[in-house]
Amino acid sequence: KHVHWRYDPIVISSITGADFHLKNFENIASRLKGHVERCYFSYPYLYKKVKRNIDKFQKEKSITIYDPDNDFKLNLAQQLADIADCYGMSMNSCGNKDLVGGKIKQAHCVDGEIIGELFFNNDFKYVIKPSREGCGCAESTDIGAYDTCPNGCIYCYANVNKEKARQIFETHEAESAFLGHSKSDSDKWISEINARKSGLYYPKYYVLEDESLRDKPRVKEIIENCRGAQKLTKDEVVTKLSGLSAPKRYALGKQTLYIKEIKRSSVHFFSIPKGAIENPQLIINHGMICPHFCQYCYWQKDLYSSSMITVHANPKEDFVEDIKIASIIWRAFSPLISSDICKDKVSDSLFLRLDRKIRKKGISSDDKALKSVCLDFVKGLMEDWKIPKKEQKFILSRIKNPAYKPKVIFDSGENNDSVALEHITNIQNDILIPTILNMDNAYLILRTKSIYFGFLEKLNKHPKRDHIIISPSINPRYLIEKYEPGNHSLEDRLESLRAAAIMGFKVFLCFSPMIYERGSWRKLYAEFVKEVKRYLPPEKVHYYTVGSLRLSKQALRNIKNIHPGTPLDSPYFIPPGNTSGDKFRYSGDIRRTMYAFLIREMNKAGYDKVPRYLQTETIELWQSLMTDQYKDLNLDLDAYRSGRMELRALTEPSLPDKERREVDDNHRGLNQDVRLQKT
Ligand code: SF4
Ligand code: SF4
Incomplete structure (x- = not known):
């Protein structure tokens, strides 16, 4: 039963006619009697490449090979089937249904039923997946390879080039996993396969914004780390995208890495969304969009302009210089941000203006010269803003004070996921973390939905490891499964955070976007808090934020196209105008109810001493949750909007x-x- 006999292919030629086959077949069948139950047969399929070989063979050997009609084939096959029957064998037609009938059955060369019977106690699940018309095989993986067999049969369709096949056979490395390929290539592919199996993201394609990038060392390293991604030109991407439906377009974008160098400073000042309260911070812009699939992702607003995942592949020196300049600017702007009168006036455009002035002066200028550029700039600003003299004096005195070293927090995941591409870009490990830890009073936030924090392990004992703050965005399991299909599970995320927290890294939890799942959201979030606590007890949480779904009109329109029938587009998710701010979001009542519920659940679970903030919320909502009715929520608007929120938990030099x-x-x-x- 374990052996298939293939009488295959039946070549009809001037020296092997029907009589030859009847005699030959009987000879073999009689000798296999009692050892084999099934015979599989076919006639040669004359592919173009096979035909070429046959023509050559005919000329050289003066032998004619025929392609007989179906009646001939059927007649001969039936006679062979009678012979097979006499010797206790069934006859099975491979790849030609026209011959099936009478004693001839359709062949299943990869026969799920027999495999189940022989190896799985008749409990084997398989699907029929024909490899061509007339094929009845179960789904399987072909471990053979073209141009590797040296036998040289003229009807062979697996060898296009006999000479090549012979050479490959002769140089075959027994230790190589892939037939026809060297051991070193095979080993490389195996490590790629293992990496992919590990769940790490690898793009299918990559695109260079500019061909001249190709020879730059960091770009080369990124391409190498993409492990076999296919290079596309920008035009090829446009061709591939054209005519695709929105979901396919989106999927293709997620499979494609767009590699470019950012022209402006890679650090910018976070522009606070219109109508919202945010804590001021610096963003390190090392790329845009991430490989995760969150249905609610606001980057879908850009579907038609840039659906690809972008990596900023500038050399390390660029990032180091940008961070250094940004920290000088931050020192100059911090007293403004801390001032009630000035804090709302600081913006990214001012940041950029001062950035240009510092570069013009030269970053290698001495501290005194750079400080003087900053002082002049801030002085000019305050004059323009007509800030009272007393306040001006105080702000300038802080900048002049050599001991003034405000904390500077860099967020590396505002435009993408800080960690999801780390195995490709090495940006955290090689560039950002060493740079930040080398600075006096700097902190780095890793915003992520990833679970791969292995690169942090070598910092396990680093005295400043608490300057790395991991900020995962998490939601109840049900919502993750519903709105983030394919993303890491809640358990995996919490487990990896637990490990990072044990190593001494700070964790700040981001419960955002909360999603209003009508009827069940309370239950979902109550269970969720219990689950969070199992992995991250209160002492391991640095602080947490709560926020809710918020989308621009454009993003919502694209989301409806990409995910037709999405429940995000609910009657409770209302256009700007009915809410404060300029985005679609839930009504103030829903948001207030959800935030209060979640914070109270956190308090009940023992997180009452952990600072908590509202993320990207309106002043009205903050204030409504700071009334007597919500006193127990203990929200500190002032700390949040002036960027002092970290002080409670981190140690600041006095x-x-x-x-x-x-x-x-x-x-x-x-x-x-x-x-x-x-x-
Ligand atoms: S050359 Fe090799 S692969 Fe091709 S038909 Fe003959 S034995 Fe099979
Ligand atoms: S992790 Fe963030 S950037 Fe990535 S898909 Fe989800 S929402 Fe978008």
């Missing part, structure tokens, strides 16, 4: 006495700074 006195004497907002610091 201010010298002189400056502390100055602060106490002069500034209400900064008094709070010191109070929080003492706490």
